[in-house]
Amino acid sequence: MRVKINxxxxxxxxxxxxxxxxxxxxxxxxxxxxxxxxxxVEVLLEGEESRINRFLKDLKEKxxxxxxxxxxxxxxxxxxxxxxxxxxxxxxQETELSGSVIPPDIAICNDCLRELRDPNDPRYNYFFITCTxxxxxxxxxxxxxxxxxxxxxxxxxxxxxxxQEYADPLNRRFHAQTVACPKCGPKAYLTTAKGxxxxxxxxxxxxxxxxxxxxxVAIKGYGGFHVATSTTxxxxxxxxxxxxxxxxxxxxxxxxxxxxxxxFAYVSKNEETLLTSYTRPIVLLxxxxxxxxxxxxxxxxxxxxxxxxxxGLHYMLFDNVSDxxxxxxxxxxxxxxxxxxxxxxxxxxxxxxxxxxxxxxxIAHRCxxxxxxxxxxxxxxxxxSRGYAPTPIMLKEKAKxxxxxxxxxxxxxxxxxxxxxxxxxQHVGDVENIETKDFLENAAKHLIQLxxxxxxxxxxxxxxxxxxxxxxxxxxxxxxxxxxxxxxxYAHAAALMAEHNVEEIVGVCCDGYxxxxxxxxxxGEIIVGTRKPYEFKRVAHLEKQPLIGGDLATRYPLRVxxxxxxxxxxxxxxxxxxxxxxxxxxKEVQIILQQLEKGNNIIKTTSCGRVLDAIAAVLGICYExxxxxxxxxxxxxxxxxxxxxxxxxPVMKGDVLNTSEMIMEIFKNTQELPWADLAYSAHxxxxxxxxxxxxxxxxxxxxxTIGFTGGVACNQIMALAMRxxxxxxxxxxxxxxxxxxxxxxxxxxxxxxxxFSQF
Ligand code: ZN
Ligand code: ZN
Ligand code: FE
Numbered sequence: 001m002r003v004k005i006n007x008x009x010x011x012x013x014x015x016x017x018x019x020x021x022x023x024x025x026x027x028x029x030x031x032x033x034x035x036x037x038x039x040x041v042e043v044l045l046e047g048e049e050s051r052i053n054r055f056l057k058d059l060k061e062k063x064x065x066x067x068x069x070x071x072x073x074x075x076x077x078x079x080x081x082x083x084x085x086x087x088x089x090x091x092x093q094e095t096e097l098s099g100s101v102i103p104p105d106i107a108i109c110n111d112c113l114r115e116l117r118d119p120n121d122p123r124y125n126y127f128f129i130t131c132t133x134x135x136x137x138x139x140x141x142x143x144x145x146x147x148x149x150x151x152x153x154x155x156x157x158x159x160x161x162x163x164q165e166y167a168d169p170l171n172r173r174f175h176a177q178t179v180a181c182p183k184c185g186p187k188a189y190l191t192t193a194k195g196x197x198x199x200x201x202x203x204x205x206x207x208x209x210x211x212x213x214x215x216x217v218a219i220k221g222y223g224g225f226h227v228a229t230s231t232t233x234x235x236x237x238x239x240x241x242x243x244x245x246x247x248x249x250x251x252x253x254x255x256x257x258x259x260x261x262x263x264f265a266y267v268s269k270n271e272e273t274l275l276t277s278y279t280r281p282i283v284l285l286x287x288x289x290x291x292x293x294x295x296x297x298x299x300x301x302x303x304x305x306x307x308x309x310x311x312g313l314h315y316m317l318f319d320n321v322s323d324x325x326x327x328x329x330x331x332x333x334x335x336x337x338x339x340x341x342x343x344x345x346x347x348x349x350x351x352x353x354x355x356x357x358x359x360x361x362x363i364a365h366r367c368x369x370x371x372x373x374x375x376x377x378x379x380x381x382x383x384x385s386r387g388y389a390p391t392p393i394m395l396k397e398k399a400k401x402x403x404x405x406x407x408x409x410x411x412x413x414x415x416x417x418x419x420x421x422x423x424x425x426q427h428v429g430d431v432e433n434i435e436t437k438d439f440l441e442n443a444a445k446h447l448i449q450l451x452x453x454x455x456x457x458x459x460x461x462x463x464x465x466x467x468x469x470x471x472x473x474x475x476x477x478x479x480x481x482x483x484x485x486x487x488x489x490y491a492h493a494a495a496l497m498a499e500h501n502v503e504e505i506v507g508v509c510c511d512g513y514x515x516x517x518x519x520x521x522x523x524g525e526i527i528v529g530t531r532k533p534y535e536f537k538r539v540a541h542l543e544k545q546p547l548i549g550g551d552l553a554t555r556y557p558l559r560v561x562x563x564x565x566x567x568x569x570x571x572x573x574x575x576x577x578x579x580x581x582x583x584x585x586x587k588e589v590q591i592i593l594q595q596l597e598k599g600n601n602i603i604k605t606t607s608c609g610r611v612l613d614a615i616a617a618v619l620g621i622c623y624e625x626x627x628x629x630x631x632x633x634x635x636x637x638x639x640x641x642x643x644x645x646x647x648x649x650p651v652m653k654g655d656v657l658n659t660s661e662m663i664m665e666i667f668k669n670t671q672e673l674p675w676a677d678l679a680y681s682a683h684x685x686x687x688x689x690x691x692x693x694x695x696x697x698x699x700x701x702x703x704x705t706i707g708f709t710g711g712v713a714c715n716q717i718m719a720l721a722m723r724x725x726x727x728x729x730x731x732x733x734x735x736x737x738x739x740x741x742x743x744x745x746x747x748x749x750x751x752x753x754x755x756f757s758q759f
Contacts, residue, residue, distance in 0.1 A: 001046070001052055002045070003075065003076050004045075005059075006073040008070045008073070011039070013102050013137045013177065015132030017033050017041065017088050023058040024043075027054050030046045030086050032087045035147065036097070037094055038095040039144050046082070066278070068391070098418060099451060101392065102137050105135070105136045106134045107277075107280040108134050108135075109134035111133070111172060127312045127316055128188075128312060129180075131172045134278070138389060139222050139223040139364060140178065140363075141364055144449070144450065152361055166179050188358065205316055205319045207357040208319060211326050212230060212322075212323050216240055220358050220359050222311060222363070223366055223426075224330065224367065225340070227328075228254075229327045231297055232294055233294065237251075241296065248627060254306070255324060258275065263288075264292055264324065264325075265291070266285060279370065279387025280308055280310040281372045281386075282370065283305070287304055305371060330369065335435075335436065367389065367426040370388055373716070375720060378735070380714060384740055384745075389426040393422040393738045393748065398419045402457075403754050404458045405458070405460070407747035408488060409431060409432065411740070411744045412747070413425045413428055413746075414747050415747035422748050425747075432467055437467050441475075458472045459751060460484075461746070461750070462515050463515035488514025490536040493505060502705050503532070504530045505707050506706045508722065509526075510712035511710035511712055512609035520604065523608055524611070534752075534754075535757075541606040543658050545610065545659065546602040548562060556624055557631045558578060563596065563602070565663065565667055568664055581623040608710070616631035617631065618667050629711065642677045644681050645678070645681055650685065650692055657689040663682075687717075687721035704732055706732070708741070711742035
């Protein structure tokens, strides 16, 4: 019998051909296996039918841990058997099938880590040690198929030793495209801030020592540069904050081990599993009572973003020092993508860092670290990037057309919807200028190329002025694609429905800002969504509140508080007392009061984020938003140990949840009651009010599911409080598991809202 088998999925770069070779030989089969230009794998088998069946069983049951099989297409061939043995063939360029993809970057495996530490191993202390089970993939590939010459390893011809391992079917590095050793592979080197080489036999360990002593070092990794420094010394941290213009934004850190991590943070069993998994994300951990790292690492927050080393280089940084952790933050100039090229880094960072730890391997594609927060036992993505992109989200049904979605404006990603798979790009970030627009466009095109997709339509946000809207229009014109726009909160709700495969939902969609279908500023919405086709309706929302000065009110939350409280006696005095928190002091307060008095031409918003910001300002927790979400995040941190002392009953007027009275209650009690309790009470009020609105609409419309989405759904207090209320009303409660609740999940929502309905 002769059969041809095409395997679709994540089957290149995961040791798949060696695996096929082994099971073919074990089953006495002849023929060949080869990678294809469409990221799939093709197998030709000759042999007895029963043996071929056994092969197919092994294929499904014994596949390598990192492989994902989405589809196996088997075709019987006519003709006589012609192969004398089973061989791994050179890759073909054939690309008729779509939907396969290469794996994400994978953290160093235990076997490689053991060899890294073994003085008798040829790769002892070699920073770029990898095998078929680990190493960079997504960031190293220039084009398909996944062969060495199509990766940035093409500059490093294998030495005899590596070649021999590469060619040995019984070796872990059999056909490992990233195989390298100190003799033939990439080299790490240390330079001054000006790029002058520093001769040192152990540049990586030396860099670790410099970090420990208080230097700032730019370190090149798999997907880009990190800026690293000590976690315990205030001086370099202050300097780093100053040069990076990051006054308050938390820095992610890398701990040497789990044990070291536990000296300053609480780590649950679930968090441990996540931290040590091959995706090695940054996990937001609660600071412990013994927390001793500098307050400048994550100022004003109860938690801290921590990850474990994920490359040989990272492990070696800790070798000659005793530090529990180093700051390890993405090196990106303000409003720019993460840096990946040596020249670019030298140019942009030489004023920021003291040293560079370079290596001479190019990075083909940038990719930031992923960030995850556990809500009890459920992981919630804050950012889905390294270790995850481009692994697809599998859907229950197939889209009618292939769609490219470009997301919104902040925390952006792109998404390709192809059949029943949604491929989401790495984190692109805020898309507001030419550099980030280019990054988004390149990320989208790379995804199209990797998945061998033929997009037929492009979808973006409803906002007429977003950079992504312009890009969508350009791409539509250029490629003759259809263009669609999906309202921001509709897209959030659609994402939740598709992820959980539900037909109807009452979505609680809470975030900072989204352009409403009426052109107004939305952000605290109850949306009824149905599928087949996707249809959405806004059925309730938070009270509209004034945004004095528009964007200024987003930056200075006291302005939102002023707008909400202005009817209250004494608010003028209160604002004047706080005048130092306004950049222009008393003059600014007077203008604000005049604007409120006149009351015309003030933009209003239903944003839940702005309400949380206002409470943070009323409580004196945060007066300026220096990074996205800062006031609300600090409010949550303040509330984490609080109790619901106010026990407020939600005030509803028709379809509107009142927020003014709650904020006035808090304002009245700031002197008498602990801030933690007031902050917590505010969270409970909002969760309760939104949940009650949603439950009522669910019962009225006979909908069995309520979902919580939007950036505010990253807030654990809100998410847990809402779950409790919804579930005790006997209604199913859903949150995101596969994509971020915030705008990193927006492109996915846009894609599914379009792909399953418009055609
Ligand atoms: Zn390995
Ligand atoms: Zn070698
Ligand atoms: Fe949003």
